[in-house]
Amino acid sequence: LGKRVPPELKIFLLALAIIDDLGAIIVIALFYGHGLSLLALGIALLVGLVLLLMNLKGITNNTLYILLGLVMWAAVLKSGVHATIAGVLLGLLIPLRGNRESFHELEHSLHAPVNYIILPLFAFVNTGVGFGSVTAKDFTDSVTVGIAAGLLFGKSIGIFVFSKLAELLRLGRLPEGVGNIHLLGVALLGGIGFTMSLFIGSLAFECSADACFSLVDERIGILLGSVASGVLGYFVLGAALKKKQR
Incomplete structure (x- = not known):
């Protein structure tokens, strides 16, 4: 769709993706930690305080921030809180x-x-669907259908409805030349949930004798829901942009 997409929609989708990932990270930190260590957590907070003071003093040495960031990451990892919060x-x-x-x-x-090595490797490792063992039943399993529907319908409806609610409450407004159909297209694209969805799924469905089947179904559901959201969002937004050009 390229340059035909209004910059405001691109910014909205980018902000939405960032906030969505931050929300997922908060969920991971709160609900998927194990055996809280107050000592390690205290060290992490102390390093965080040092970083904050460096920020306030205007220190911009990137190497120093990265080294202290690694110390904070290790401390958070040992604290029992999921280490993603350190990043x-x-x-x-x-x-x-x-x-x-x-x-x-x-x-x-x-x-x-990050874009060409870390994220692709992260997605590849966390997808891990062995299609040789996938059966037709996996596509109709309640876990698969529920996750796919949640991404396709749940996220897109939530984004659209709350965006319109914000508009009604005068908390924001649609940019000039952007209508509800454009918002719907972006909301559908917002239903694409890949890296963080796979990550949370791998934490929620830890592989055991019974849960490995749920883990496969969860990954199939994410793939189906994300692909469907992306395709529908592309066509809806594309149709809206063509209509605008006329």
């Missing part, structure tokens, strides 16, 4: 003011390895 905290504590060149340099250096 979020580190991102929030890296200063944006002052030497902006330093921040952009860090962002640029992380862009390629």
Whole structure:
């Protein structure tokens, strides 16, 4: 769809994806931790405080932030809270003011390895669906159908309804030239849930004698729901943009 998509819709979808991932990380931190260690948690908080003071003092040494971030990650991992929360905290504590060149340099250096190595590897490892063992029954299992429907209908309806509610309450408004059909298309695209959905699924359905079947069904449901959301969102948004051009 390229440049035909209004910049406001791109920003909205990007913000939605970021908030969605942050919400997932908070859920992981709160509900999938094991055996809380107060000592390790205290060390993590202390390192976080040091990072905050560095931020307030305007220190922009990226190497120092990364090294302390690794210490905080290890402490959070040992604390029993899921270590993904350390990455979020580190991102929030890296200063944006002052030497902006330093921040952009860090962002640029992380862009390629994260997008072309880490995320694809993460998705590949967490998908792990052995299609040789998949049967027709797996596609109609309640876990598969529930997850696929949740992504396709639950997320898209939630995004659309609450966006309209925010508009009615005057908390926001649709940009000029953007209508409900555009919002519906973006809401459907918001139903794509891949990396974090797979991650939470792997935590929720730990593989045991009985649960491995649920883990396979969960991954099939995520794939089906994400593909359906992406395809429908593409066609709905594409139709809206063609109508606008006319």
